[in-house]
Amino acid sequence: MSAQHDTDVLIAGAGPTGLVLACELARRGIAFRLVDKATEHFGGSRGDGIHPRTQEVFADLGVLDDLHAAGAGGIPMRKYEAGRLVWEGHPGEPVPATPGVPHPNAWFVPQFRTEEVLRKALAGYGGQVELGVELRALRQDDRQVTARLADGTEIRARYLVGADGGRSTVRRALGIEFRGETDETTKALIADVRLSGLGRDRALAWSRDGELASVQPLAGTDLFTVTASRDDVEPTPDGLREWLNRMSGLDLRVHEVHWNSVWRANARLAERYRDGRVLLAGDAAHVCPPTGGQGMNTGVQDAHNLGWKLAAVLRGADEALLDSYEAERYPVAEGVLRLSGRLLDLLREDDPEAHVRGPELNQLGLHYRGGPLAEERRAEPAAVRAGDRAPDAPVLLDGAEVRLFELFAGPHWTLLDFGGTSAGLALPGLDAHAVLREPRPGAVHDVHGHAHDGYGVDRPALLLVRPDGYLGWAGAPGDLADLRAYLLPKLGS
Ligand SMILES: Cc1cc2nc3c(=O)[nH]c(=O)nc-3n(C[C@H](O)[C@H](O)[C@H](O)COP(=O)(O)OP(=O)(O)OC[C@H]3O[C@@H](n4cnc5c(N)ncnc54)[C@H](O)[C@@H]3O)c2cc1C
Known part of the structure; x- marks a missing residue:
């Protein structure tokens, strides 16, 4: 790090993407700051499916054992239509490990736990998240990036990575277009709740009068994740109980709502991932519908791709290495958007295949053949x-x-x-x-x-x-x- 910089890399956003990038830099001895505007750590389930390739990334980072201890494998599901059982199966039928693929099945860990495990690993590498630090604006020249924070202070870094989520301030400050669409007609309420009246050995989904509800035990916790295909369901114990009982015909009791959020069918891709000394990663670069559970997995792999390149360039490697990041990861995001969009269409058509997590979701087949480094x-x-x-x-x-x-x-x-x-x-x-x-x-x-x-x-x-x-x-x-x-x-x- 040169005396004129405060740090080598400033990472805006400490979600899974920012945390993995920070671990990658920390274990290579690169100076960085990892800041997040939130004043407390994220507490929701969101991206709970960790796909096989991402498990390999986590094994490389030394956190896979902790994640395996914190979660569980997939469970079967039953789907009812107007009270009648119409589908029963395993969304991702477990397959045995092979010599080449040691972790062939998705593993489920609530996102807040995954982030906890990553923060622990980061602390082991000597790094930490700075909460309550919001990036508001930035400027750059050929030597450095200067980020202005909400409190008016500035941080100067040799590179800035915007891992600041779908509404990325970094992306907007660069004027990078976020191409795609937000379908305001497809919204869903998602809530992590404590409830009684159901076992934890299967997920359940009910459709009735064109609406869809589901309940899924949240692995590694005593919570369940409830979804409602409408966003006007009250995210309170009474509101969710009334919704679930109407849709299921059961007598469930909801005791506590731990976290809730409304998601919209968003499918967008940044027109480019790099502008000079600033790079975008994770949801800041691409957002997809949660169908297929690809978002967090893709962000983690963005960071795994970028981390070693950034560290090498900071140690004197050819700068062109950084351009290979977009060349390799952009086509991956395009594929992920296509896949999750297709699954969302199936969900809209109430096709049970929408819940099936086949091999195309495991991300083991992603490759960079024909890319600049191959x-x-x-x-x-x-x-x-x-x-x-x-x-x-x-x-x-x-x-x-x-x-x-x-x-x-x-x-x-x-x-x-x-x-x-x-x-x-x-x-x-x-x-x-x-x-x-x-x-x-x-x-x-x-x-x-x-x-x-x-x-x-x-x-x-x-x-x-x-x-x-x-x-x-x-x-x-x-x-x-x-x-x-x-x-x-x-x-x-
Ligand atoms: C309902 C739902 C279900 C999902 N299920 C799955 C799944 O099963 N599998 C999967 O892979 N993905 C899933 N996803 C997607 C997954 O949650 C996201 O892709 C993932 O969180 C992206 O991680 P990220 O680190 O890129 O961004 P985020 O997790 O959004 O983190 C961005 C961070 O940046 C911070 N920030 C924002 N602006 C600033 C700023 N100006 N300055 C400083 N900090 C800032 C925020 O506070 C936040 O902590 C799901 C999403 C939803 C909504």
């Missing part, structure tokens, strides 16, 4: 190629069981040297591992062949895994000079 040098690329998610595999290292994901976890790049032919590539910020079918001291022993199978490798190959777990570069053993030329500008000091 360089595939092999004449005959394997099934997993540059730009793809690098799969996991159980292997042995000096006789001890270890997973490739454990080797990837942390702020470094990882070279998987299938065949062990490139000994001697040593660069700071790079962990290189020979991956062999036979045991050799210091090498990864692919004892079951899962690494070779998972990556589709049947001949010597070098695969370079980025800090965020995607394959950046893939080549043959003779391509070492090319690998260095790829990696060096991205490392920083």
Whole structure:
């Protein structure tokens, strides 16, 4: 950090996106400030579905065990129409783990808990959230960004990240258009309540006279999340009891409303993610309907993509690395908007398929093939190629069981040297591992062949895994000079 700046990175907004970004910077020793205009931490369920790819991100950050302890897996659901059972099933039928996918099912944790866990991790890295600090305006030049706060003081930073949600002040201050639509005719009340009269082993939904109500146990708590397809239901115990009993025909009692909010069918995408030294991430860059539960997951992965790049650029890496953030993440957000919009249409049509969380929601198939950082040098690329998610595999290292994901976890790049032919590539910020079918001291022993199978490798190959777990570069053993030329500008000091 230079003396003329107050900090290297100012992050506006300490929701899941801002918190993950702060963890990413903190564990790389980058100076930052994470400010939030709220005077107390968010207390609602909102994004409770953590999809498989996001669990992998959380494992990389070292918080997945805490999140698993704080939540639960998916539960079955019953749907009634005018009192008649019309659908019963599992919105996301659990599937077994495989060597390449250790967390194949969505995991449910209320968003306020996820944020608590992230704040604890951040504290472990020496960081914290500054509450009651609102960014009001900003200006920038080619050296720094100056943010003006609500109390009139200023913070000068080398970069600013707007992780300040759908109504982003940062996005508006930059004049970046938020393209899309808000459908004011589709609104719903959502409330976390304490109620009695229902078990916690399934979710229930009732439609009647063109209206929809649902109740879902909120994992890891004694609360239930109630939704009402109209926003004029009183969010009080009496108002919600009256609504639920009318829709369900049951005799439920609502004792306490813990949190409530009205959501609108919003589908918008910022026209760009970067303006000079300012970047947008999470809901500030894209908002989608909650159908499919993609919003928080996408924001967390934005931050995971941006964090290592920002840290590297601050350490002297090529600035162009920052442009790859929008190039990679914008198409992902476009896909998420399409998907959640399609599910919202199904919900409007009262089609039970709207509740089904199929594999297209798990975000494991997202990739950056063809993007600015994906360089595939092999004449005959394997099934997993540059730009793809690098799969996991159980292997042995000096006789001890270890997973490739454990080797990837942390702020470094990882070279998987299938065949062990490139000994001697040593660069700071790079962990290189020979991956062999036979045991050799210091090498990864692919004892079951899962690494070779998972990556589709049947001949010597070098695969370079980025800090965020995607394959950046893939080549043959003779391509070492090319690998260095790829990696060096991205490392920083
Ligand atoms: C009903 C509902 C259900 C949902 N279900 C899911 C789901 O199952 N799965 C999923 O992935 N997503 C879901 N989402 C979406 C998810 O909640 C959001 O995508 C997620 O909260 C976005 O995180 P974020 O950190 O980008 O923004 P936010 O969580 O909105 O955080 C932004 C933060 O910025 C702060 N802020 C705002 N302006 C300023 C300023 N000027 N200065 C400083 N701080 C500021 C705010 O106080 C806030 O803390 C759901 C949303 C809703 C409404």
